[in-house]
Amino acid sequence: MAKGRIEIREDRCKGCTLCALACPQGVIVMASDHVNAKGYYPAMLNDAEGKCTGCAICAVACPDVCITVYRQVPAKTRPSAAV
Amino acid sequence: MTIELLKGNVALAEAAIRAGVEAYFGYPITPQTELLEHMAKRMPELGRAFVQAESEVAAINMVYGAACTGVRTMTSSSSPGISLMQEGLSYIAGSEVPAVIVDIMRGGPGLGNIQPSQSDYFQVTRSAGHGDYHPIVLAPASVQEAIDLMTEAFDLADKYRHVVYVVADGLLGQMMEPAELPPMQPLRKERAGWALTGSEGREKRIITSLQLNAPDLEAVNLRLQFKLAEIRKREQRSTEMLTENVRLVVVGYGTAGRIAETAVKRAREDGMKVGLFRPITLWPFPERRLSALADQVDAFLVVEMNAGQMLDDVRLAAGGQVPVSFVGRMGGVVPVPEEIYDKIEEIYVKLPVRVR
């Protein structure tokens, strides 16, 4: 299974919950112990077991472009004199 | 160059073309439609933009769009259409992009009629859309002067990044007179630094009249007021005839000014010391020259084809030093020289003995 990770810009999040609901792995949760500068409970990645596949569904759902999505890809084995 | 017999509307259109107008957007309305028709033929020939819009509201907003790209652009209409353009003009003024608009005035209010009138004076000089500003307003009295002022209108619009009106009435728009057109100016290739030309290789540019933050909008207004003060200082224009040591000066612009000229000449022949003062810029009103005249004369007589609108500006300029009376016709009725002559005479005989 592909391995992925997301970064959520907490300062931009408006706590609309759409990413959390869209995430097929259910690894996005809404914070409940703190709010951002605008007073919203931001979304957070909660993926201890590393289930995120980097599918980017959350980023597509996000109306405020808060999420950057990374995916781990096998490093290309470079031929010795490639450059 | 050659003298041609030209209809006012056609002369205005061709003068604009020779001044390098790149985009015309208009709508049919008597008595200015020949201007649009001339553009419909000529602009495509020259590879320039022409659109007959679905309404004057759309037309003025097309002008606004083209103006934002820094090209010379214009529209033309008549009184009811000009009313529809008010909002667009206010946006254009608020975002300080240059635009030229021709108003061939007709009888009003309402549908009114298609006869000549000057009853848009307040609309074009005072309430040309909401907000604190005045357009520059030029008022020709002949086809030749219409050509000259049309050419200047684009220069003034660019110079001050402002809205410039050229106003005449149905009579001037419809009549033909010998006149000479200027040579064709080349289209300008370079665009102003504020123009929307695509942000390739530079920071993006925004043109808007929206300033939600009040101090920001006040700053825009302060800049506008400074500009208007500059215009008032530098661009006041008028012409006059027989105004040395006279007792009464008749004040009239455009067609009314021209008809008054005949009446003034007759009155002179009959021994009355009368002169004529003809404003060319309605805004900025030529108050400097008029108030100077107020020191030398005993009265003003204002002649207009409306209920008396420029009358207010003449009173302001006269500053209460001398009485200002009025003669005019409404509803598209064009006054004849005799009517003006009779009023001159009526006033002249009652003038106070010269006290100075």
Add this chain to the structure above:
Amino acid sequence: MVEEKVVYQRPDALCDVPTHYCPGCTHGVAHRLVAEVIDELGVRGRTIGVSPVGCAVFAYQYFDMDGAEAAHGRAPAMATGIKRVMPDHVVFTYQGDGDLAAIGIAEIIHAATRGENITTIFINNAIYGMTGGQMAPTTLPGQRTTSSPSGRDVELTGYPIRMAELLAGMPGAAYVARQSLHSVKEINRAKRAIATAFKAQLAGLGFSMVELLSSCPTNWKLTPPEALAWVEQVMVPYYPLGEYKVTDEVRALTRKQG
């Protein structure tokens, strides 16, 4: 050895600034899709956007390209003026339903029937958002708003306007589609339609518009997820999704790219 690659991020054509839209409002999604398409087509440097009056009045702040602010309803006229003097530039209007389907309906119809080579992104959220939730031309029968407090009564106010179908009938329209933003699947479909619309413009094929069903949690008095559900369950039945006008030339364009 494993490397980490960015697979999704903010498109360059979208400024890195917070927006003023309410939480869960899909205006933000629409902005991002337009920006992504403009980046993918590589035309940002020669694109000029025209903002409406409405919630999206600040759209020009969010797009990193030249922009102008039109009077309410007049964006298509303003875009006409821009495009006519700069035919090699990409010009689009971004408008809401009050702006396009009420005060500006003459301008949009005539831009379409003139075959004006511009693209319109039309956000249909069945309400006037910026002014606080009044009935719009697209407000549904029975829908409560601040100016239809007991629910829109079609006897008094008439019926909501289906703009996609209306403009599809215009000979000058090359591509007209209605999509929705109520789910990720629909958002991806919406992006394809937006791409087609801009490609139609680039190919000089005439007027293109994409109507996007969009949510307004604040004025609908629903939570963001409930609002998206409302779009799907209540709006879509009245505003069926799909491509309502696709000329052969436009179809040829999209088939080429597969």
